[in-house]
Amino acid sequence: MDMGLSVTVAAGVLAFSLISALAAISFSVLSSAESGIMLDRTLWEDFREHRWTVSVEVDSVTFTNPTTLKINVTNVGGVGIPEYEFKKVDVLVVYTAAVTGVKVIEYLKYNPSGGAGTWRVSSVSTSGVAGESINPICPCPTAGKGVWDPRERLSILAFLSQSADTMRGANALVATPWGVYGYR
Structure with a gap:
């Protein structure tokens, strides 16, 4: 070969x-x-x-103190948002830092216990009345089994990572896991 x-x-x-x-x-x-x-x-x-069935509106954004915002958000859509999905809800806040006077955009993670750089549910109201009777949300560390039903308003406490200038106001964006958001 x-x-x-x-x-x-x-x-x-x-x-x-x-x-x-x-x-x-x-x-x-x-x-x-x-x-x-x-x-x-x-x-x-x-x-x-x-x-097409989820919709939220940010009704108000107010300071309770220089490091905490109260954000009222209403589910104006046709379906509930399960409490176990809250970890996928995005909350962004815009405020002016007290020390530097610079605008800050801060992303807050869900934590039912709260803490700096997080948000949690403080209370729930239905048609302007405190409380709820269907699928109750527990604003506590053992949360997870409730549903944010249509027409329910969540009062969210947003814990900032730094002190804000409370005289300049703040804005908040709350987005569902499906990309639908409300802003004020």
């Missing part, structure tokens, strides 16, 4: 092996991408289902 022919055959076998390996990897990547697309499709369907 000629040496040149052996090298050619070996190169062909090596090329075939590399092409087979690349094809297997490509198939694996495409299968993973297809699974991701299916997952994204499921999330998209969930988004579409809730996007």
